[in-house]
Amino acid sequence: MLGDTPCLRIGRAPKRLLVYRAVTPFAGRKRHPLELLARGQQFVAYAVHPDTGRPYEWPEESLLDVPVAKLPAVDEAASNAFLDAAWALLPDELRQSSLLSDAPTSAWHGPSDPRGTLQAVTDALEFLPNEDLIWDDWFRIGMSMKAALGDEGRDLWLAWSKGASKSGRSGKSDTAERFWASARPHSIGAGTIYWLAEKRGWIPPPEVTLNGDAADRAAESHPAAGMLAKIALAAPAVPPPKPYRVPSELLKVDGALRLFMDYATASAVSPQPFLSLGAAICLVGAIAGRRYRTPTDLRSNVYAIGIADSGGGKDHARRCAKRAIYAAGLDRYLGGEDLASSAGLLTSLQRHPARLFQVDEFGQFLKLVLNVRAPAHKAAIWSELTKLYTSAAEPYIGAEYADQKARPRVTIEQPCACIWGVTVPGPFWSALEGGALADGSIARFLVFLTDDDYPERNETPAAMDPPTDLVAALQGIARGVPGHSHGGNIADAMESSAPIHAYTVPLSPAANAAMARVRREATDLLRSHRGTHATALFGRYAENTAKLAMIAAVSRAPARPITEAADVTWASALVEHCVGTLLREAERLVSDNNTEANHKRVLEIIRTAGEISRNALVRKTQFLSKREREEIFDALVEAELVSRCGCSRRRSCARRVPPRSTPSAAAAAPPPSCGDRQMTEYAWPTVLRPSRLSFYLQHNTLRFVSPVTRATQVLRREGARWVAEASFEPLGRVQAGVMDGLLAALAGSANTVRIWDWRREYRTGDPRSQGDVPTGPYSFSDATIFTDGTGLVVGSGNPSLAAGAPRGALSIVTQGWWPSTVVVGAGDYIGLGGRLYIATAAVAASGAGTATIAIAPPLRAAVVVGEPLILSLPSVPMRLVSDDEAANPTRPGPFAAVTIRMEEAL
Structure with a gap:
């Protein structure tokens, strides 16, 4: 069909590769195990075949001897026809199942809305069974579902993926789950699933809405809702999506942690599962205190803070923990609910060296102990908590006083103090102002911020009596590992002066590898945030991960705990989420002076509104003078935190700029914009190559120079991006038309195009x-x-x-x-x-x-x-840096010249 070619390569017979010349470039195509290599693809010409151990052979003529122009010419149609005919001759056992093997190629590369609806995608998947498909098809369907449905499609994806008979054969049961969590689709969506299903006979039911945006619009109130409300009750408005969510994976625990969470949420009128998890960790950590340790001698002492608005149910988990401790007969593990002084704290631990302190209104407590004018006995509490946190594996030795008889030195063997504090947001974040984040003491705390201050009410809460299986689990943790000697009867009795030998919880080989990765990640994070208060938080990343992983193992099997890789993965994700929460909220709400506070207050007003007109902004910032308001707004625009909206309105308006990156996996959702704008990504035309090019990585640093010593401190921030400036001259009439069309399609900075560094292709x-x-x-x-x-x-x-x-x-x-x-x-x-x-x-x-x-x-x-x-x-997706990049000041004639500037679209 294609004719003979002098260039034939053989690596492992009878397989062979035939080389032809394409009349015009076209895309390659796979029909497994056959493949058509074309534009942008390659093959190995001269090498040793990895299976045969012999060099590739060219039995007739070599590529080095045949000019390209002498190769037989083929076009796309003939090549595809040859591929189809060859594939039809293959035995069935050599054919691999592929969704695209018999699907025609599509030439459409225009704009497309990736969103779909759950009903339509579910219906279409009935025509796309996962019959041991190749990895490319599995990947394509997964990316399409993530783009089409977002997190709503997770369960559907897992069910579809497990439909293959080879699912789980590798021994890894969470491959589909991990893929879904990391999937970042682009240029793909519901249309891919619909198109493949239609090729296999699917006819979309007329009652099913295919487009997600259309479904959302259909769910909106009718324009005449105001009038109809006079004669009937209007349908309740659909609440906007919350910008901050707690990943569901963090709540997947077992053992005593799960039992306590179920108890605390089932018995709550306002269930707060994430805060219940925080309380459960502190509860198990205290009862496991001095009984268990990690191979690196870390203990189960944990400090955590639960944050929710007033009336949101934040105190319920604290009450449940108290009831569970009393029901298990372990009230000796329960410390006071208020810390009056450092001496009282130490006395409590002398009586029992492993205790859980549950403090209500913890934000007010922080404001008191961190205040520069705090009484000495209150300020000393914070100092003692900091020292106790790092003394869990060795004796804590208190201060020396002159009168040893009246005030003897306090010595506590391996104290395990766990703190669970609950607070409303305002006092907590205000307590951190004035540099409290910089000293590292607050870095010891895990911050559990609820994603729903006012959850749906539980009208039929369960009884407050702790379930028997939870009581038994807590008693088992308190007993420790059967047969392990902690150092004698006095040590077993939790005597604070007696040395104790805790049981070392081993790690499985996979967990060891996972912890090694966590430690490397922690080092990378410390290096990338050198010189900032974030290093104090990331400095505890690996330590807290190891602690939480051990607590998860003890919760699951206290009689013979083993830390598994899943425990490390869960613990690292939870610590990363808590650290990210603290960094993100501190960036928004914590200020070191009044000027910074005013900047953040204005930014928060714009962020909350998403988009706000100037007169509305003036009304909401009447605490500022006109000059202060203009200076703050200009500073926010220059910092690219907000932007002036270019919509056609009589009065100008502002909207916030979404962050380039966030420190937590729970990133904020993009803000609303002026109307429904869909960003389209275009491919770069291959006929356009720059004559001059500047292409580099622009870092995002902030310099602080001392006005006295001229000493410089440089802060490396997230948000480094690629930037480019390319000149195209001369451009012929056809090339100039292609360039003008592309620039028009990009619509200024609205759309993106994928480009690469032409110096290194x-x-x-x-x-x-x-x-x-x-x-x-x-x-x-x-x-x-x-x-x-x-x-x-x-x-x-x-x-x-x-x-x-x-x-x-x-x-x-x-x-x-x-x-x-x-x-x-x-x-x-x-x-x-x-x-x-x-x-x-x-x-x-x-x-x-x-x-x-x-x-x-x-x-x-x-x-x-x-x-x-x-x-x-x-390549990298880039957008034009301004709306004037299409300017081409060239004298009319046969040639044109254009220079454009672009930046990475983040």
């Missing part, structure tokens, strides 16, 4: 024989062209991640490279998860074909094992 050599092979522009003069990195990989396909990595990571662990070869050079680009990264140093693969690559900027989002790297034309 492809790898142009073989690292197995040439060492460090740099990337460069496309050129036919190179003997070997590895256009997407496959020449560096054992087998076919791109390298991939050998391990997952969290958001903010500065390195990635990769696999699939040729052993002991240079895999990336310093400055090489890597595409991952739709974003662009640069290798900061040359890296060689290990003997096993793995490589750890240092990257910049830090990862935009968490990534999962197996995610492929893009090494050919790795």
Whole structure:
């Protein structure tokens, strides 16, 4: 069908590769196990086949001897026809199930709304059964469902994914769950599922709404609702989505933690499951005190704070903990509900060295003890709490006084003080003003902020009597590990002066590896936040993760606990969430002086409104003078925290700019905008190549220079982004038209386009024989062209991640490279998860074909094992920096010239 070609490559017979020349570029296509390699793809020309151990053979003529122009020419239609005919000849056992194997290619690349509805997607999936589909199809369906339904589609995705007979064969039962949590879809959505289902006979039912936005609009009140309300009750308005949510994965615990959470939520009129989790952790931590330890001698002492608005049910979990302790006969573990002095705190721990202190109105308590004018006996409480936190594994030795008879020194062996404080938001955040975050004492606390101050009422709460299985679980934790000697009868009796030998809770091999990753992440976070108060929080990241993982293991099996990898994963996610909550809310609400407080107060007004007119802003900021208001607003605009809205209104308005990144996985939702605007992402036209280019990573730092000593402190902040300036000259009439059309489609800064650094497009050599092979522009003069990195990989396909990595990571662990070869050079680009990264140093693969690559900027989002790297034309979504970038001051004639400036769309 295609005719003979002189260039035939054989690696493992009878498989072969035929080389032709494309008349015009077109996209490749797969019909497993056959593949059509075309635009932007590559093959290994000269190498040793990994299976046969023999060099690839060219039995007729070599590519090095045949000019490109002499190769037989083929077009897209003929190539696809050949592929279909060849695939039809394959035996059934060689054909791999693929959704796209018999689906026609689509030429549509225009704008599309990714949102769908749960009913429509569920109906369409009936025509797309997961019959052991290939990974590409599994990935495509998952990304489409995440874009179409968001978190609402999680259960549907898990059910569909588990429909394959090979599900779980690898021993990993959470692959689909981890993929869903890390999925960041773009350029895909419900339309993909609908299109594939229609090709298999699905006819959308007329009563089903396909588009998510259309379904939302249909659910809105009718324009005549005001008039209809006079004769009938209007339907209740749908509340807006909450910007802050507690990930459901954090609430998936077992053992005593689960039993307490179920008890506290079932018996509550206003259930607060996240606050119940915080109280449960402190409860189990106190009862496990001095009985268990980690291999690094960390103990179960935990400080935590629950935050909810007044009347939101924040105090219920505290009351439940008290009842459970008394029901279990463990009231000796319960400390006072108010800390009057440091001496009282130490006396309490002398009586019983493992105690849970539950403090109501903890925000007011903090304001008192952190106040610079606080009484000495109150201020000393905070100092003692700080020292007790770090003394859980050794004797606490108190202060020395002159009168040893009247005031003897206090010594407590391995004290375990756990604190569960509850508070309303206002007093707590105001207590942190004036630099309280900088000294690191508040970093010892985990902040549990509810995502619903006023949950749905439970009209039939359960009885307040603690269930018997919870009581038994707490008693089992208090007994410790049967047969383990804690150091004698006195130690077993929890005598505060007796040394005690706690049981070491072992970690499984997978948990050890998970903790090693957590420690590396903690180091990376400390380095990236050097010089800020955030280092105090991240300095406790690994420590708190180890503590919580041990508490989870003890909660599950107190008689013989073993920390598993799932415990470490849960603990690290919870600590990251709590740290992120503290950082995010402190950034919004905590100020060190009146000027900063006014800035944040105005920003919060705009953030809450989403978009606000100038006259409304003036009314809400009457505490400011006109000059102060204008100065603050200008400063917020210059800092890119808010923007002036460009909508067509008689009065100007402002809206907040969404943050480039957030320190927590529970990021704030994007704000409302002027009307329904859908951002469209375009592909860069290949006919346009710049004649001059500036392409670099713009970091986001803040410099503080002392006016006296000129000493400089530099703060590295999140939000580094790629920027580019490209000049195109001369442009012929056709090229100029393509450029003008693209700039018009971008609509100023409204839409995005994917571009790459034209200086480094492809790898142009073989690292197995040439060492460090740099990337460069496309050129036919190179003997070997590895256009997407496959020449560096054992087998076919791109390298991939050998391990997952969290958001903010500065390195990635990769696999699939040729052993002991240079895999990336310093400055090489890597595409991952739709974003662009640069290798900061040359890296060689290990003997096993793995490589750890240092990257910049830090990862935009968490990534999962197996995610492929893009090494050919790795691109980044960019938008024009202004609405005037389409200006082209060129004298009329046969040629045109354009220079545009772009920045990464974050």
